[in-house]
Amino acid sequence: MQYGYFDQKAHEYVITRPDTPTPWINYIGSGKYGGIVSNTGGGYSFHKDPRNRRLTRYRYNNVPMDRPGRYIYIRDVATGEYWNPGYQPVQRKLDSYSCRHGMGYTVLEGEYKAISSQVTYFVPDDMDFEIWLVKVKNLGHAPRSLQIFSYSEFCFWDAVKDQQNVDWVQQINQGRYEDGIITWHPHEYKNTCSFFATSEEINSYDTNLESFIGKYRSEANPIAVEMGACANSISYRMNGVGAFCIDVNLSPNEEREMIFILGFTENKASIRNDISKYLDVNEAKAAFSRLNKSWEEYINKVQVQTPDDDMNLFLNVWNQYQCKTTFNWSRFVSLYQLGLGRGMGIRDSAQDTLGVMHSIPSEARELIKKLIHCQYTDGRIYHLFFPLTGEGGFGDAPVKKFDWYSDDHLWLILAVNSYIKETGDFEFLNCSILYNDDTTEATVMEHLDNAMNFTYNHKGPNGLALAGRADWNDTLNLDVGKGIAESVFSSMLYCRAALEMVEIAKYMKLEQSVEKYTNMYEEMKKAINESSWDGEWYKRAFDDEGNVLGSKENEFGKIFINSQSWAIISLIASKEKAKICLESVNKYLNTKYGIVSVYPAYKEFDESKGGITTYPPGAKENGGIFLHTNPWVMIAETIMGNGDMAYKYYEQILPARRNNDADLLEVEPYVYCQNVLGKEHPQFGIGRNSWLTGTSAWNYVAATQYILGIRPEYESLTVDPCIPSNWKGFKATREFRGCTYNIEVRNPDGVCRGVKRIIVDGVETDRIPIKPKGTTCDCLIIM
Template structure:
């Protein structure tokens, strides 16, 4: 690749060209402290919440981009030369340069003017700080006198106010240098806490002190941006570094910064570690900790141990699901980078990034529910906590906040799909763990003080009953999974066909759970049957299923339409919902392949809308070929992959999987990071086809993680054990899956001597053949499993499908 490559072990993405098409970032964080770091040291830092807990400023859509950041400057005091250890912000071209993004850390190596440097950025597991460890070595043949400057720009407290009312907000900033602790301390005397930024605010101060410190004596410091940068300049040529005149003055207003200068002398071949720390201390503990906390990571051995702890934590996460397939690229993504991105999305949410300020969305009920499936395998306790958190956002009538914050504030938007995702999260957790006790766990509703998780699930069924329109399909409301179909039906309202399929799929899950715990499911089955009958009675269009009914029963996603004739979700979800007409399911998948697929992946719909339609909504206002208007939208393609696997079409499934790998398109076209998924890729309906956007923060990763292991590799959890049911490319003859399930490590070898896409003829455990394709539960620490695939499928495949009687018309 032109800009970089994976390391030999697959655990780092190494960037070798400084001028990446966009900033390529990484996330470094723990449970409370979060930061992003780009290949040029740009990024944001915040404590707990990017809306209320900003520490540093980051300007979205700025020129130049990716500023400000976490910068370390060097000045040669003999020559006057100035550069940064990252290529930006100074922009001095290095003789050698390499950036390695790893799991929870980033390392930037460079060689400029005979000075070799390596700066490591990471956040320790249990400390509210980020560490910048810079190792600086003199590779020249003479003594070097250097000044080293660490620099951050503060944005203390509320992120929105820092943007829209900075002129007033700056009057509450306070920054001072403390000689005893060798640290700058920064806080705010007035803290806006309401999410909306309303003038009705509490009379309180920010509850944190931020600190910026260095393990070497600080020779000088600066606290005000104008004094450090200078007028009509930016971060690439700070006046204070150029002149050497850092003011050493505290400040009580303005655009506050933290700048620390330390001076070193290096003999030829000598190196020195300079460690900067940026963190926060609770105000209630400040007097007690201010002289000790900043210095806790001043020692190199302590820093190295903390980094190793971060690496160990991530290795433990990856250990629960691993594979060795014939495709090394697939192994790298499945074993590491897909899992890594899915865990980052779970921990960070859809908040601060290169694309988002992190000030408007909070948690999404739909997003958060789907993120849960990424951690049930490795961290079920985290999934458990998140499920209870989701339950607290639900009402007794089954509605749920579409978006919400930790402070209890939420927004009801009338999306027709939100509550149903709760069923997905709960059933996946129980299938993985076997823990049915969660069903009786008490957790309040928004409008009632108590209720069990099971009662929350039945509330979802109540929501379904109350949200059906005249065709017994869901009322569209302000959207379903596709938020841009927000005015389907205009004032008269519309009905979501995908929503109906989704309802059936989730009700199937709930019915299976009820049967597992011996609770009568008759009422739920009848509701499921009613919706399923309506789909097949009203929604077939000849070759595929339509997307919706609009105003006056206009069919949307139909061959009779000029634009948006076919949508991807209503071709995959009939299979996932296990609708009964097999020929229609095959035709739907064939139609998706024929009308939606392209060289870079299947489009979310086709053809793109090119005229505004007030009775459809935002999708028709978006430029053709981007976002929901006929882009290659990665998230729904994961469901198409699952559907192809369920129908036994492993070649098609794997073809889609490979097309969507982030490094499958040339980076000069793709632009976004080639090691994580983006939300979408511009399709061939736009001149910039192949360009990706909105990386990292997408549900694609969680689904691709689970679908790749559960359906392509075919090792997935059920209530009674692990099921073996691969759907692979026919060219694969052999692969291995290692899977930890309920305390047992299963080493599963799968042979495919006849080159089939699906079908298992035999399974043995530790040499003993078993009946069926579900591995029986065991107390053993490790089991060796051998499965053989073949054309004569002699192992009964277990399915969640119910043989209910549908009266088709």
């Protein structure tokens, strides 16, 4: 069944019925003030940090689902009937409904008995508040008297304590009203507060949630709406709400627009001044236009025209949009990760920079600096951090002998080299950044060197990287106290990182460093090939007893995906072994919805393997389709020149391909999800954990840099496609260091890989040079 469609001209996904299988959400804000908005108005808001500065409340995994949210109620004074433009929470059947999710905004539209209504939610100009732009119109032939009610349920800023220390929280929070503004704050704070305001003259208000809802009622039937007036309540304790009642009289064909603003401030006295401009409808609309323009500028750094319309749709709009959202919030805050304990993942955020490096390299650099600051002086690193406080965190994997993950620190190297290639900013390597002790300082290059040294100094019996608490697979918890468990994946990632360090050192003419990292690479490459080749694939790990995982000798967990793709990405596999690895992936792991993480899945819990065996067969890391891993196989296929296979793997997980299959997929078809239930699960094909996933950045990298082959280098732009053999070519524009490159690729011989000629501005050459900022460059590539 289909629940919506892509409006390609407007860059929107339009949902045409409210009863989606799961809440289909969008994000507003740019990474400072943010919020989640569902297709029925559900969701919540936060400022900088959803754990430590939550503004509004949300009831997770709740029945009824997706409550509460940002609600507008419309009440007909004559009949007493009331409804919501977005269907929830009243659930009045509307005569028409739509939700339009765009880049940084959501519009809910509903019509009921000749009254049309529209609510647009967005954050203007990167401010510390959001706007609700409301429009109601009388489509009938008689005058109508209406009342508009707002609803925003406040949360104690510490979202964990809001759930766990109810007595204290409900005793200290205070709600006040003055001149069209409701404020909400703990008793001890005099200037800092959450607030809710309106542009309109009000009939009445409530700051106390219980007064607005009434006893033994819910958001579906608030007593204030039913009775046609708020109680002008002041909240001296209990729970808070931003609720206004506004009278609206409409002649036939007349419409009325109004503004509501929800936000946060550290200076209560400045609220009126800060929001006054945006309370004007025309100014709010101008801010909305600026928001749209800023997103257009963001996505226009890369635009493609391939023979695949869905690929174009995602690479030009939705994949880029999702990459920015994951960059903003890592895996911290969604409807699946609740913004409470997880924080911003170090490895996650480092990988997320890869998906936005082409468009916002300066912002990526600042995030990389924050990540580097999380490093210990011995080279390891926090597993996560909280953006408001800078506090480090350690994740959920059990701690036995070690308190670190074996891969986290190594991702810094890939992120830094990506930044340098995009910008040419080698001076960044000399930038001094403190370690997490806030005392010891080192250059970026020294931090990266220390990351390499940490893995070099922590090897196991086979000369492989010790596994620590886990590697990229957080659920593979092999350390049970002996401290000898080894990760083949982290060893391969270490090899990839060593090659990146060699590349940097060669360019900087650091001969001793080139020799050092080359030796590191060769030593680990040898150790992997001597210990971990299993005949048809590479083994995955060795546990704390020295037993192998990912081998033919295992009953379950015979073959894992990551040690096959990364054997090729790290260049440790010979051409023959690489070919066999990829054949094994297709034979044993591939399905119509994507490549599973391991096969066959583990059937029972096994303490020696940890969290992976807590999942039933076919779920998540235990034989599920963990989509983050799939683009690594795409990249491996392009390295081997297999454009047809790389594209096959790309299109089979492309969300737009499942727009007509939404009842099975269940999650949003306009963004990637983290996981899909695998072939060994009875509900094969269901997706979960949408939006905040490394799938987004890596699919963007796999598609643009490896399938289309457009990659930045230190002194040039490479275009080396690996495309389906039936493509006749493609076109792209790529802004690189201020120059706009107009790229056309022609494939007259129907090959997957191989560039015969490069013609730049009409002149044949052997590479595409860096052109001056502000210029354009026409590039013709003949395969």
